[in-house]
Amino acid sequence: MFLQQLVNGLTLGSIYAIVALGYTLVFGVLEIINMAHGAIFMFGAFIGLMMITTFKVPLWIAMIGAIIVTAFLGLLMERIALNPLRRRAGVSHLAPLISTIGVSIILENLAHKLFGAETQPFPVSFAEISYEIGNVKIYLVQITIFFISVALMVGLQIWLGKTKAGKALRATAENMETAGLLGVNTGRMITLTVVIASAMGGIAGVLVGMAFNAVSPQMGLSMGLKGLAIIILGGMGNVNGAMVGGLILGITEVFSVAYGDSGYRDAIAFLIIIVILLVRPQGIFGEKLPGVRR
Amino acid sequence: MWGGKRGWMFLSILILSFLLLAGCGSKESAPAGGDQSSGNSAPSSTNESASTEEKVAKIGVISWLTGDGAAYGEAITNGFKMAQEELNEQNQGKLKVELIIEDSAGKRDQALNAAQKLINSDEVVAILGPTLSSEMFVVGPEANAAGVPIMGTSTTAKGITDIGEYVFRNALPESLAIPAAIKKAVDAFGIKKVALMYGADDDFTKSGFETMQATSEKMGLEILTIEKFSTGDADFKAQLTKIQSLNPDAIFVSALYKEGGLILDQARKLGLNVPVVGGNGFNSPQVSKVAGQAAEGILVASPWFPEREVPAVQEFVKKYEGKYGKKPDQFAAQAYDALRIMAEALLQIEDPSDRDALRDALAGVKDFDGVTGKFAFDENRDPVMDPVILTIKDGKFVEFK
Numbered sequence: 001m002f003l004q005q006l007v008n009g010l011t012l013g014s015i016y017a018i019v020a021l022g023y024t025l026v027f028g029v030l031e032i033i034n035m036a037h038g039a040i041f042m043f044g045a046f047i048g049l050m051m052i053t054t055f056k057v058p059l060w061i062a063m064i065g066a067i068i069v070t071a072f073l074g075l076l077m078e079r080i081a082l083n084p085l086r087r088r089a090g091v092s093h094l095a096p097l098i099s100t101i102g103v104s105i106i107l108e109n110l111a112h113k114l115f116g117a118e119t120q121p122f123p124v125s126f127a128e129i130s131y132e133i134g135n136v137k138i139y140l141v142q143i144t145i146f147f148i149s150v151a152l153m154v155g156l157q158i159w160l161g162k163t164k165a166g167k168a169l170r171a172t173a174e175n176m177e178t179a180g181l182l183g184v185n186t187g188r189m190i191t192l193t194v195v196i197a198s199a200m201g202g203i204a205g206v207l208v209g210m211a212f213n214a215v216s217p218q219m220g221l222s223m224g225l226k227g228l229a230i231i232i233l234g235g236m237g238n239v240n241g242a243m244v245g246g247l248i249l250g251i252t253e254v255f256s257v258a259y260g261d262s263g264y265r266d267a268i269a270f271l272i273i274i275v276i277l278l279v280r281p282q283g284i285f286g287e288k289l290p291g292v293r294r
Numbered sequence: 295m296w297g298g299k300r301g302w303m304f305l306s307i308l309i310l311s312f313l314l315l316a317g318c319g320s321k322e323s324a325p326a327g328g329d330q331s332s333g334n335s336a337p338s339s340t341n342e343s344a345s346t347e348e349k350v351a352k353i354g355v356i357s358w359l360t361g362d363g364a365a366y367g368e369a370i371t372n373g374f375k376m377a378q379e380e381l382n383e384q385n386q387g388k389l390k391v392e393l394i395i396e397d398s399a400g401k402r403d404q405a406l407n408a409a410q411k412l413i414n415s416d417e418v419v420a421i422l423g424p425t426l427s428s429e430m431f432v433v434g435p436e437a438n439a440a441g442v443p444i445m446g447t448s449t450t451a452k453g454i455t456d457i458g459e460y461v462f463r464n465a466l467p468e469s470l471a472i473p474a475a476i477k478k479a480v481d482a483f484g485i486k487k488v489a490l491m492y493g494a495d496d497d498f499t500k501s502g503f504e505t506m507q508a509t510s511e512k513m514g515l516e517i518l519t520i521e522k523f524s525t526g527d528a529d530f531k532a533q534l535t536k537i538q539s540l541n542p543d544a545i546f547v548s549a550l551y552k553e554g555g556l557i558l559d560q561a562r563k564l565g566l567n568v569p570v571v572g573g574n575g576f577n578s579p580q581v582s583k584v585a586g587q588a589a590e591g592i593l594v595a596s597p598w599f600p601e602r603e604v605p606a607v608q609e610f611v612k613k614y615e616g617k618y619g620k621k622p623d624q625f626a627a628q629a630y631d632a633l634r635i636m637a638e639a640l641l642q643i644e645d646p647s648d649r650d651a652l653r654d655a656l657a658g659v660k661d662f663d664g665v666t667g668k669f670a671f672d673e674n675r676d677p678v679m680d681p682v683i684l685t686i687k688d689g690k691f692v693e694f695k
Contacts, residue, residue, distance in 0.1 A: 001535060012532075049520075112364065117365040118584075130563070139563070190485040213559050221526070222527075257532035260523045283503065
């Protein structure tokens with residue numbers, strides 16, 4: 001049972017991680033907690049599902065479709081809900097948080113209207129492929145999710161660390177005005193961040209839809225809250241932290257069910273988060289805040 | 295230039311207004327009947343001229359129309375609206391039923407607000423709903439204290455009608471349904487060891503679980519483990535892996551169909567292939583839609599069976615399907631019957647705004663012939679009816695024999 005539970009935990013953890021990565025990217029650059037990320041993730045799942053069931057396209061095209069639509073949603077969100085707030089003086093730093101909550105409500109109700117209230121299965125033969133190793137059953141989707149989340153994490157690291165665009169992004173995150181003075185088109189960097197984060201939400205949506213074989217307008221909400229807890233646990237805005245935090249949360253949840261009481265699943269998981277934060281208030285990978293940030 | 299600020303602003307406003315429109319469209323809290331179909335477009339004007347005799351009964355509806363469980367509320371209000379339309383046609387000149395529909399969003403406080411509005415400012419003669427047992431435990435006492443008859447169509451938890459004299463239900467309580475299903479399963483599969491699983495944060499699924507537990511103990515079954523989950527969970531693999539390692543003969547699951555379908559799917563994917571007995575939440579065609587192949591063979595007791603070879607049932611199914619594009623589930627069927635039971639009581643009384651008279655008339659309803667079968671209220675205002683044991687075969691509910 002232990003190994004099977006470990007597989008369960010790793011899958012759940014990499015699902016959390018893949019959602020948290022999108023969060024952490026936006027937070028790292030904009031210092032905005034993007035409450036709409038869960039809703040965009042849900043939209044990605046629905047777009048993927050619709051493309052497979054209605055248009056009968058292969059899975060990889062559905063993935064690309066979901067990425068395109070969620071990237072576009074991210075672009076719209078940036079233009080409508082975030083950009084106007086940033087350009088004005090005297091706007092509270094909490095305003096973008098509230099406006100992303102607004103976006104998530106709109107998206108959830110829109111999904112409700114477009115796709116219906118019911119939970120829908122995700123019928124792809126890909127989700128049925130499984131391997132049996134000893135008495136452990138692993139599904140190909142579970143392996144795929146794990147590796148895609150690792151790949152996204154590594155890809156983000158390389159992009160942020162080694163490329164010119166990544167450097168510009170980090171400069172923007174460090175100090176928007178200085179970066180602007182140094183010739184970085186900060187507006188474009190911000191848009192790019194939100195778009196990439198949303199596209200990552202879209203991929204996550206399709207993968208999670210397949211893993212749970214269920215897509216519903218509410219699926220974003222609980223995922224969004226877990227994602228939020230994870231980025232705090234991992235260190236705000238830290239890419240590795242999102243991955244490790246996600247795995248920790250997933251594994252503790254599963255093991256508290258396996259060897260404890262399933263009624264305390266979330267309680268134990270969040271208790272562990274609190275304990276870790278007491279020891280490392282900045283999160284596992286977070287840096288101690290320098291005195292002045294801007 | 296299009297790319298400029300003005301262009302973006304214009305596009306933004308355009309899209310925003312579209313979103314707003316879409317959002318508004320999804321609310322169905324407007325008084326029902328009026329916007330539904332052709333014949334109803336000008337009911338008030340025709341009525342005034344046609345007859346002054348016609349009695350008008352205002353009935354409040356509290357239903358879960360937005361959020362997580364909107365699908366239930368939708369089915370329920372669809373059932374009401376269809377019954378309303380038919381009744382108003384049938385009883386033309388005698389009785390006109392008006393529905394005032396309020397959304398509870400599945401929340402107790404919102405349900406209570408809706409009830410207070412219906413009782414005090416709309417002055418309804420009776421209330422149908424709310425959707426959840428947990429909501430009824432808050433709304434019921436309020437209605438009872440105000441002397442307003444209230445009838446739950448989906449409130450199956452234990453103790454609902456103990457709230458008071460004015461609280462009714464036509465939902466088959468699980469205390470009747472679940473033991474019937476468990477007994478049948480034990481007889482058929484020779485079950486000795488069971489694992490129980492239930493949603494711990496909902497009165498409905500919790501009360502179903504308690505009945506399962508009590509029934510299991512009474513029948514001498516060994517309970518290997520009791521696993522819990524919460525509404526909205528999507529991952530049950532941890533619980534199911536644990537259950538699998540204990541080798542039960544069967545699993546009894548008390549869940550709503552959404553979680554229930556996922557549990558079935560994930561159990562079968564893990565290779566856990568023992569019989570599953572479900573609570574009332576599994577009584578929906580949605581189960582096999584969500585779970586697909588994995589739903590085959592589950593056992594549930596139901597007051598409602600859409601394939602029953604009774605003309606009234608078949609006519610109802612056909613009409614409902616034509617109107618709403620899907621088969622009516624238990625929630626729609628019980629709602630449909632509930633309003634018709636209400637109308638039968640209303641027809642017996644003089645003044646359709648007399649709440650006390652309506653209560654007495656309701657309590658006396660006997661031999662009502664509904665789409666959910668023969669119906670009567672017992673002395674506790676609970677339904678008296680015979681559940682059928684159903685199983686899913688080839689994606690469809692059939693009677694289990």
